[in-house]
Amino acid sequence: MKGKDMVGNDLDGIPAFFLGAVVSPGYEPQELQLLKMERKIEAGARFFQTQAVYDLDAFEKFMKQASNFGVPVLGGIVLLKSAAMAKFMNENVAGVSVPERYINMMASADKKDRPKVSVQIASELIKGMKGLCSGIHIMPLGWERYVPDVLEASGF
DSSP: OOOBOTTSOBOOSOOOOOOEEEEOTTSSSHHHHHHHHHHHHHTTOOEEEEEEOOOHHHHHHHHHHHGGGOOOEEEEEEOOOOHHHHHHHHHHSTTOOOOHHHHHHHHHSOGGGHHHHHHHHHHHHHHHHTTTSSEEEEEOTTOGGGHHHHHHHTTO
């Protein structure tokens, strides 16, 4: 198999990518996600990143089954910016379910306090994921400046 770089030069050999894929642990039925995960492994996936996780019970249930595949899974953390964002995710992002408790926390926070509440929610989720998965990936969606706060609050 031959390839070319962006200017048309022949490439020697093939790239050695560490292939990953996505999985949605909150999507029902979970069995379908596990089947898709297995197929992705057969196709070459060597690790997984999850869709945003807000339901630790569903995540734990999923990981009990997914751990049988023996591949690393990174739990997805999306920093919530507002109650409206949480509601939007519930209505429009398949497999994501933000609990009312988190929506209410964001709704009752003053605008200036939302980042602090978001950090609190994210760190709670990360602490709950410890021991269930191989690691986390934080998706700050423009709030990169709060990632150090999330890590510190999570015990890293």
